[in-house]
Amino acid sequence: MPGCSALGGFGVWDYLVFAGMLCVSAAIGVYYACVGRQDTSREFLVGGRQLTAVPVALSLTASFMSAVTVLGTPSEVYRFGAMFSVFAIAYALMVVLSAEVFLPVFYRLGITSTYEYLELRFNRYLRLCGTVLFIILTILYTGIVIYAPALALNQVTGMDLWGAVVTTGIVCTFYCTLGGLKAVVWTDVFQVGIMVAGFSAVIIRAVVVQGNIGHILNDSYHGGRLNFWNFNPNPLQRHTFWTIVIGGTSTWLGIYGISQSQVQRYIACKTRFQAKLGNKERSLYINLVGLWAILVCAVFCGLAMYSIYKDCDPWTAACVEAPDQLMPYLVLDILKDFPGVPGLFVASAYSGTLSTVSSSINALAAVTVEDLIKPYFTSLSERKLSWISRGMSLFYGGVCIAMAALASLLGGLLQAALSIFGMIGGPLLGLFSLGILCSFANPVGAFVGLICGFTSSLWVGIGAQIYPPLLHSTMALNLSTVGCNLTNAGTDEYRIGPTELLPSTASSNIHSPERPILADYWYSISYLYFSTLGTLVTVAVGIVISLLTGGLKQNVDRKFMLTKEDFLSNFSFLKPKQEEKVKVLTWRPFTMPDEGITNAAFNHIEMDISNSKEKVNNIHI
Structure with missing residues (x-):
């Protein structure tokens, strides 16, 4: 136009x-x-x-x-x-x-x-x-x-x-x-x-x-x-x-x-x-x-x-x-x-x-x-x-x-x-992942992992805001003004679109002699990896610190962890056939009209779980 x-x-x-x-x-x-x-x-x-x-x-x-x-x-x-x-x-x-x-x-x-x-x-x-x-x-x-x-x-x-x-x-x-x-x-x-x-x-x-x-x-x-x-x-x-x-x-x-x-x-x-x-x-x-x-x-x-x-x-x-x-x-x-x-x-x-x-x-x-x-x-x-x-x-x-x-x-x-x-x-995701997936993760490991994950993601995120990535890494595509009839739109030229900052700001950062070496590598990492970085650092550090501080010696209640029954509960075709028989025989006593509405109902269920290993499988079916 x-x-x-x-x-x-x-x-x-x-x-x-x-x-x-x-x-x-x-x-x-x-x-x-x-x-x-x-x-x-x-x-x-x-x-x-x-x-x-x-x-x-x-x-x-x-x-x-x-x-x-x-x-x-x-x-x-x-x-x-x-x-x-x-x-x-x-x-x-x-x-x-x-x-x-x-x-x-x-x-x-x-x-x-x-x-x-x-x-x-x-x-x-x-x-x-x-x-x-x-x-x-x-x-x-x-x-x-x-x-x-x-x-x-x-x-x-x-x-x-x-x-x-x-x-x-x-x-x-x-x-x-x-x-x-x-x-x-x-x-x-x-x-x-x-x-x-x-x-x-x-x-x-x-x-x-x-x-x-x-x-x-x-x-x-x-x-x-x-x-x-x-x-x-x-x-x-x-x-x-x-x-x-x-x-x-x-x-x-x-x-x-x-x-x-x-x-x-x-x-x-x-x-x-x-x-x-x-x-x-x-x-x-x-x-x-x-x-x-x-x-x-x-x-x-x-x-x-x-x-x-x-x-x-x-x-x-x-x-x-x-x-x-x-x-x-x-x-x-x-x-x-x-x-x-x-x-x-x-x-x-x-x-x-x-x-x-x-x-x-x-x-x-x-x-x-x-x-x-x-x-x-x-x-x-x-x-x-x-x-x-x-x-x-x-x-x-x-x-x-x-x-x-x-x-x-x-x-x-x-x-x-x-x-x-x-x-x-990202660091919060790593913290919850430690708790749900790693039975040996302890409070010390989780806390140190969270601090390290948050520090690393914040470091790279703030650095990327101060030193925007180079234009070739943003992969911005050509924008044309060849069809424009404006004196302020330039001539029939193409221009590579800028980064998320204003064009003048991006250019000045790219050609600045004070741009540190980290800016072209560490700070230029894709913004989508900020979360992945925080998650991986939190989990890795949390695991190492937990193992070094006696995490294997603690006894964690199963209800705080992901179980096999949880993970397969939506995909019945992946379950062994004998579980279906148990479900038909024993599910009725646990049918309550107020299920899932109050914590008291969940407490009742958890007490029964701890007393009967057989009923655990039924709750998660």
């Missing part, structure tokens, strides 16, 4: 669509505040463990599909190609490991905060360390998620940037504080429909504008965007098959496998088996289908964007100020003649933020109450704890709004978000 298109602003219908989404989201919170039981902290934080698999699965999908996904992923594909689609493999591995390794242990223990496990398995100090790291991680990430749709609104409507930030935080805090987890989950169900509709509108219109899907794919192929497979094992290259599959799996496993924001919804299901695979719907595996669908939509939007702007890049031509504004620019460019549709897209980005931030606020309130208040103030009644949970939701809503200011300093939204998860989530 020649030059920057004349973009219109919001019309009446756009505002109506956008306002309607906000009103419905707030109304759901009010509804559950009025009709839902919120007398105890357990009712407020985990919905009384009465939620079913489908809404939980949709809630997981909605919280994943934040504005970082809506805005960041299409821009990523536009600049670096469709290599990002290999994340489909990472998502599959992540879901299987979450469902088969971590979830069985968490659900069996009947815990509300995942960090309770660290005290049960190790000691109170490690639980405190895990809680503090999670709070830091979640607040930083939530700041990015709040800032992202504010960028979209600022670009599309001219609405004040920080006014949009505050509005986002207030709406999230409102319905999360009123309705608790039930409001969060059911609001997510509504919002995921809005997000899918927003993506669909852009895809359909882009196909119409370009004539057909084949035209878009042909342009992407000749522009080098269909670069799905790159098996170069070099860890310094930003995205390859190995960095995405290994590093991506580790990064997302730290989110889906152990993060309170996600696990809190798994354990809110009625039974453990309803949170896993079986003959009926199971939340994690249904969620995987949703993740794949989101990925396909986001990648195709990026390819369509390249097909439309292959001859006149809006970013190079200074039509937008940052790559993360490319998607809203595209929306107003191709949908400006359709009243209400641009509003639907902004509502889509905003819905992603509302779902993610509300989940984070609820999780922050949960870990604060369960890990920092209940253990030290044992005389508090459940009603008081319920009100404290609401107060914590309100408090963390304000903190997350304040932290959004940092997001403007972190460069590209997508890479910044995953880098933060890697630096903090």
Whole structure:
């Protein structure tokens, strides 16, 4: 397209669509505040463990599909190609490991905060360390998620940037504080429909504008965007098959496998088996289908964007100020003649933020109450704890709004978000892996491993922010202004896209004589390996220190470990046939109407397990 298109602003219908989404989201919170039981902290934080698999699965999908996904992923594909689609493999591995390794242990223990496990398995100090790291991680990430749709609104409507930030935080805090987890989950169900509709509108219109899907794919192929497979094992290259599959799996496993924001919804299901695979719907595996669908939509939007702007890049031509504004620019460019549709897209980005931030606020309130208040103030009644949970939701809503200011300093939204998860989530993943998989891991080894893992990932992460990787390792693809008719867009030249920092900053770092030798190797490692590095260092150091400090002499209760029965519980075709006979004969005495709702039921089951080895097999079938 020649030059920057004349973009219109919001019309009446756009505002109506956008306002309607906000009103419905707030109304759901009010509804559950009025009709839902919120007398105890357990009712407020985990919905009384009465939620079913489908809404939980949709809630997981909605919280994943934040504005970082809506805005960041299409821009990523536009600049670096469709290599990002290999994340489909990472998502599959992540879901299987979450469902088969971590979830069985968490659900069996009947815990509300995942960090309770660290005290049960190790000691109170490690639980405190895990809680503090999670709070830091979640607040930083939530700041990015709040800032992202504010960028979209600022670009599309001219609405004040920080006014949009505050509005986002207030709406999230409102319905999360009123309705608790039930409001969060059911609001997510509504919002995921809005997000899918927003993506669909852009895809359909882009196909119409370009004539057909084949035209878009042909342009992407000749522009080098269909670069799905790159098996170069070099860890310094930003995205390859190995960095995405290994590093991506580790990064997302730290989110889906152990993060309170996600696990809190798994354990809110009625039974453990309803949170896993079986003959009926199971939340994690249904969620995987949703993740794949989101990925396909986001990648195709990026390819369509390249097909439309292959001859006149809006970013190079200074039509937008940052790559993360490319998607809203595209929306107003191709949908400006359709009243209400641009509003639907902004509502889509905003819905992603509302779902993610509300989940984070609820999780922050949960870990604060369960890990920092209940253990030290044992005389508090459940009603008081319920009100404290609401107060914590309100408090963390304000903190997350304040932290959004940092997001403007972190460069590209997508890479910044995953880098933060890697630096903090990786060591935490290593800590939980030690506890669940290594029976000889002791508190000393776990603590030293956590410190070493966190130090190493923080070292490389901060170094990468100070000394950005070289352009050849980012593998940015060519962007053209050959079709632009602008005096400030340059001539018929091609330019390699910059890194996640601004072009001038990246160039000055690359040619600076003060760039240390570590910058071109250690600091240039792919940001997706931050989590893998933290996990491996934590596990390796934890194992060595545990063995040196008498870890083999300790006796760990089996209920804190992953067992063979846990791992195979979803795949009955892999079990010996004799186990099926035992199941039919002895399962009935253990069928309880309140199974999985209270800790007392789990305590009863665990007592029976310890008294009968035969019944252990039946519980895990």
